[in-house]
Amino acid sequence: MKAERYNPKDSEPRWQAEWARAETFRTRNDDPRPRYYVLEMFPYPSGRIHMGHVRNYAMGDVVARYKRARGFNVLHPMGWDAFGMPAENAAMENKVHPKEWTYRNIATMRGQLQSMGLSLDWSREIATCDPSYYKHQQAMFLDFLEAGLVDRKTAKVNWDPVDQTVLANEQVIDGRGWRSGALVEQRELTQWFLKITDYSEELLQALDGLERWPDKVRLMQRNWIGRSEGLMVRFALDQATAPEGVPSHATDLEIFTTRPDTLFGAKFMALAPDHPLAKAAAARDPKLAAFAEECRRVGTSAEAIETAEKLGYDTGMRAVHPFDPSWTLPVYVANFILMEYGTGAIFGCPGHDQRDLDFARKYDLGATAVVCPPDADPATFSIGDDAYVGEGRLINSRFLDGLSIEEAKEAVAARLEQETLGGRPVATRKVNFRLRDWGISRQRYWGCPIPVIHCDACGVVPAPRESLPVELPEDIGFDKPGNPLDRHPTWRDVPCPRCGGAARRETDTMDTFVDSSWYFARFTDPHLADRPTDPKEADGWLPVDQYIGGIEHAILHLLYSRFFTRAMRTCGHLNLDEPFRGLFTQGMVVHETYKDSGGRWVMPVDVRIETVEGERRAFHVKTGEPVAIGSIEKMSKSKKNVIDPEHILDSFGADAARWFVLSDSPPERDVIWTEEGAQGAYRFVQRVWRLVNETPLGDPAAARPETLGDDALAVRKATHRTLAAVEEAIEGLRFNVAVAKIYELANAISGAAPKDGSTPAPDLGSSLREALGTLVQLVAPMMPHLAEECWRVLGRDGLVADAAWPAIERDLLVEDTIVLPVQVNGKKRADIAVARDAGTQAIEAAALAHENVQRAIEGRPVRKIIVVPQRIVNVVA
């Protein structure tokens, strides 16, 4: 009964059609079973899926199918992060409308994903560029506006003068726009901000509760939020030195410090070039103005920071030390002070801050040690080339001398809080965050319009709710740079909703990160017309039980979503804090690179690998010429080391592709795509098919005999051991381990089956039948089409996709006799077989009786025997 080879090209579309027909993966909100929400980060519709998608969605699909089998009502939806710049770039390059380009790509990619056989509920599909989606986003913007969560303020941005748009920091390369190549300018623009900083403390604290998130991601977010505790201290300005034109109220200079303990080591003050006091001084000092301009020009984005010299300009002003009216400090403007952090001003303590020390050495400002290391002599300790930032006790600090750093911080805060300057306390305790508000204005067309109207008389007026969605106009052109919305008078010019006078729409659109900050909530009830969410459904499904995506979103997308969920809670759209209970960040798919003799990159499809004299060699398939094998890199068009999933799905089928990206590497690590590995996966597809078709099983109607022979029992034990192991591996998202365990079961089955094709004894036959059924079910989450086909061959009812996960017979997991390794002085010398419940004394006796053990002891007295039940015996002699 030789079976035909399994043909995925025939089988896969058939089962996909069957699942669609039976609505197998349609999820109903009124299903009473416990809920489980699996979500993979939705794709940007760039044109075609890539291997990263295949890996991401294969993982999510394993979880989704496994949880379905375990009896959960699983929500596993898919959508499109469909707004963004590539659509506009395509419009400019290919004269195709962004909308048309985007929807065409969605159609292509939907087809590709469907050919992967994913257990998705396509009835819940959403695209963020669809007015039925962004309508609600606009409504929520208005909600946030009313709730005080939106701000409008000026901020410095990277401005590309050629493309006439704002660029994100990542889009500025060596000070030039990534598209236009034009020198980027720093511009002050009035922009919309979402007040994520209102939730700084909460977003930080709640990280502790995200136990099923990778520590790495939590740490990255913690650092990004960047909480620091310190003191705001006001230094009086020495009025004799204050230049004219400094506003009379600016009698003091406020700084933020985390090291108030080092106040007696202060040598200078430094201001950001944009600090109001610096600007006022610059107004009367052309040289200072030129210096500040120079600082601005260099900018802070580039990595030139590493090499940038610490530069300062002495304003001539002096600030009075808070603990000594006779002690004044020079006030510099310095290029390394950021206006955005703290107050844009610092006091410099060269002794205990390396940057301050560098600055002080350059301008000869001195350095006094005020913290003495525990092992140093306070009388002689001084600062050399390195600032001292470690623990110690205070010196040279008057009333602080002898205190620890913590005690000194407290003492300084306590005293300065009591003192006043101009009627207000000199110092206040303050928690500072690195996190900034989220600027969402983009000068682009292909994004969600910000629903406000600008009226000369009334100012900023929200678009009336009944006018939503503010839809993007479709009659636009990309022949000129800049935002087409700006050049579209019939769209832009509208009457003011308040006074009826001439007004114009906001032409900025929202950052696309806004779109992806709530899509997971929309999936819970995606066709709701009047509200973004039904809070009952959102609360019922969320938080997402398992979210899977790339580590590149560790900060922005995941932090924005955490903020957005809280903002939505504030506005009554749902009632929870955290969107994602479990987060998994998967690794990339990487590939070798190839170069021909001319140094040109060669695509993997044009390369043939051979082993010549035990060495891997590559040749060009067309010319036959040798090709150099280069390093393994992330798949990229520029290095041409890209494998098109479509090609793989075509030649090996979806099951083999899925199986391969799940095997080998642990899912959080990069997986190397190799032709051999893909073929290996395909071989396993065929092997399972052969096992199911060709393993002789005897009469299918025969009942399993009461007593099993050794070989039949071994098969049953292997089956249930594998079942337990695979279950644990999938629960832990350790798909590579699950794959390995499945191989072991396959090996056990082929090892136990009669080699000559003869009919096995009834006990073995029924054990093998059970083993094959279990194998098919274990394989089903990963290779669903093959599994359905095999399920039918085995004569089982219905779809394996609907079948309940097999129950483990725990009795089969425990052995009556176990083999224990015996060590002598930590080196393994023997194995002994003992009863599972053998007592310590019996085990010790058996161990000592073994001749290998006796020989290793060499007649020395046995000092101690350690018996670890079920594990090991160690004889210490």
Place this chain on the structure above:
RNA sequence: GGCCCCGUGGCGAAAUUGGUAGACGCACCGAACUUAAAAUUCGGAGCCCUCGAGGCGUGCCGGUUCGAGCCCGGCCGGGGCCACCA
């Protein structure tokens, strides 16, 4: 500069979380089947040697322990994130 992660056969890796290191796969070697190849099946394989009931072995050095891939300290190498954050 700060913070963090990772180093195990030729390769990807596994190791019940302190208890037999190298499961499983890829590549490789041998055998069977075949006119031949592919496919398939069976078998081999960490390294070293004097081939033994042998020695060595999880980047390197040291420590804790009956016992360390796993814990602690210090190096070396690779990678990531943030980056003048006061």
